Amino acid sequence: MLRASGQATDRQFSLSGVLADAATTGVDAAAELIAFADAAIAADPAALDHARTRVVSVLGEAAMIDAAAVIAGFNGITRIADATGIPLEPQKAEQTADFRAELNLDRLRTGG
Amino acid sequence: MQVRSDLAIAQQRAWAAIGEPGTWWSGADRVAIVAETRHAATCALCAARRQAISYASVGGEHQVLGVLAPVAVEAVHRIRTDAGRLGESWYRRLLAQGLSEEQYIELLSVVAMVVAVDTFRHAAGLEPWPLPAAVAGEPTRVRPQGAGPGPGWTCALAPEDRTDADPDLYRDNPGPRERYGANIHRALSLVPRSMIHWWDMLECMYQSSAQMRDFGREYRAVTHPQIEMLAARVAALNQCHY
Numbered sequence: 001m002l003r004a005s006g007q008a009t010d011r012q013f014s015l016s017g018v019l020a021d022a023a024t025t026g027v028d029a030a031a032e033l034i035a036f037a038d039a040a041i042a043a044d045p046a047a048l049d050h051a052r053t054r055v056v057s058v059l060g061e062a063a064m065i066d067a068a069a070v071i072a073g074f075n076g077i078t079r080i081a082d083a084t085g086i087p088l089e090p091q092k093a094e095q096t097a098d099f100r101a102e103l104n105l106d107r108l109r110t111g112g
Numbered sequence: 113m114q115v116r117s118d119l120a121i122a123q124q125r126a127w128a129a130i131g132e133p134g135t136w137w138s139g140a141d142r143v144a145i146v147a148e149t150r151h152a153a154t155c156a157l158c159a160a161r162r163q164a165i166s167y168a169s170v171g172g173e174h175q176v177l178g179v180l181a182p183v184a185v186e187a188v189h190r191i192r193t194d195a196g197r198l199g200e201s202w203y204r205r206l207l208a209q210g211l212s213e214e215q216y217i218e219l220l221s222v223v224a225m226v227v228a229v230d231t232f233r234h235a236a237g238l239e240p241w242p243l244p245a246a247v248a249g250e251p252t253r254v255r256p257q258g259a260g261p262g263p264g265w266t267c268a269l270a271p272e273d274r275t276d277a278d279p280d281l282y283r284d285n286p287g288p289r290e291r292y293g294a295n296i297h298r299a300l301s302l303v304p305r306s307m308i309h310w311w312d313m314l315e316c317m318y319q320s321s322a323q324m325r326d327f328g329r330e331y332r333a334v335t336h337p338q339i340e341m342l343a344a345r346v347a348a349l350n351q352c353h354y
Contacts, residue, residue: 001324002340008327013337018344027337037345040235043153052237062333065115068235070332070339073317074346076228077296080310081354082195083220085203085264086295088354 002027003095032058037071113236122316123229126309130222131244135254135303136214139246142222144179146243148188149226151177158193167194183209187216191223196351200265213266214255214303221306228317252305259302269301279304290321296354318343 006013006026017025022034032054039047055064088096130146133139152158155175161167167190176185187206190198206216233240258275262268271282271293281301282291291297291311300307318324319339323331332339347354 002337002344004325005327005336005340009337011337013341015344018341019348025341027341028335029338030341033334033338033342034345036235037342038349040231041346041349043234048235049237052235060333061113062116063338065113065119065236066332066334067338067342068232069116069119069317070334070342071235071346072228072230072232073314074343075231075350076224076310077314077318078347078350078352078354079191079195079224079227080220080299081296081352082198082350083191083203084217084262084266084299085198085200086299086354087263089295 029055029058033067036064036067040068040071041075113238115236115238116316119316122313123232126225126313127229127241127244129244129309130225132247133249133251134218134222135252135305136212136218137222137251139249141180142218143243143246144177145184145188145219145222146226147177148180148185149192149223150230150240151175152189152192155189155193158189162194167197181210183211184215184219187211187219188223191220192227196353203265217266217300217303218306221300221303221310224310225313228313232317256302256304262302263295263298266299267302268298269304270298279308281307292321 002013002015002018005011011026013026014024017023017030018034022030027033032051035047036051036055039051052064052068055067059067087093130142131139132142134142137145152174157170157172157174160172161170164170174182174185174189176182180188183206186209190202203216207213211219230240232238256269256274256278258273258278259267259269260273262270269278269281274280281304282293282297297307297311300310315323319331324336327336330336334342
């Protein structure tokens with residue numbers, strides 16, 4: 001959907017930057033938001049306090065709340081996907097094959 | 113701190129509903145799942161397994177609250193602490209140990225809701241909520257008549273297999289939500305109430321399918337690209353294949 005957002009708004013976003021270097025994503029306030037997500041998922045209180053303050057400072061409190069909601073919602077839904085073993089739909093797999101290969105994402109199905 | 117009203121209401125409704133009798137678990141059972149989900153974060157066995165290359169290489173016993181059966185504890189703890197490495201063989205072992213497929217799906221929905229609500233409140237700098245109040249009553253124990261093999265390990269109610277006796281989970285029930293039947297929508301559909309429960313909350317935390325595809329308008333205080341970047345980041349951090 002990040003790619004689709006870029007196509008719809010005639011902007012280029014880097015998916016690899018989402019995993020590697022926030023500064024290269026092309027998304028506004030990417031560094032602050034990614035630091036917020038990382039600290040929230042890691043449940044690191046000190047880092048989270050700092051990251052939350054940075055997001056509020058740059059984007060405002062309402063954006064911090066909405067960012068927290070997205071992070072939290074995906075922290076839940078990834079468990080639903082992983083715990084039911086659902087595969088990616090063929091069309092989505094085809095559309096995302098290039099960056100999945102670039103990021104080596106298909107290594108992630110390793111459970112037992 | 114002001115939480116968007118629709119978001120606050122959706123989360124409050126979802127949290128209260130956890131305490132109600134479900135389809136395959138009682139209200140007290142569901143509250144016990146909430147407590148065990150929180151407790152799993154401090155389980156030494158789960159922490160050691162999470163650090164190991166193979167979770168099976170680390171033996172021992174979970175640190176438990178002692179309310180749920182061991183098979184349910186194993187499901188809750190692994191989903192809470194190591195979901196990115198779950199596999200079908202692990203799931204089949206749970207079934208062999210007596211957990212039903214329907215119980216597993218409902219348990220999963222509760223764990224996911226607890227993770228989502230607790231993560232939100234922690235991220236936003238808010239205090240965690242107390243456990244939901246357990247409501248007396250019996251589970252309804254109704255399996256969708258049209259349920260069959262799903263896209264993953266578990267059975268599901270696909271839109272095309274729905275019978276007249278089954279709720280319309282994808283378009284009409286209980287309103288025009290346009291859940292279009294992607295595999296992620298189908299994942300919880302074996303227990304329709306759990307699916308509705310989860311998605312009604314998630315769509316207020318993230319966006320509905322229609323909002324997600326409406327790039328001409330922003331529905332949140334963060335933009336579509338910011339939302340999708342965050343979603344991708346969290347999926348990667350959690351090693352989510354989907």
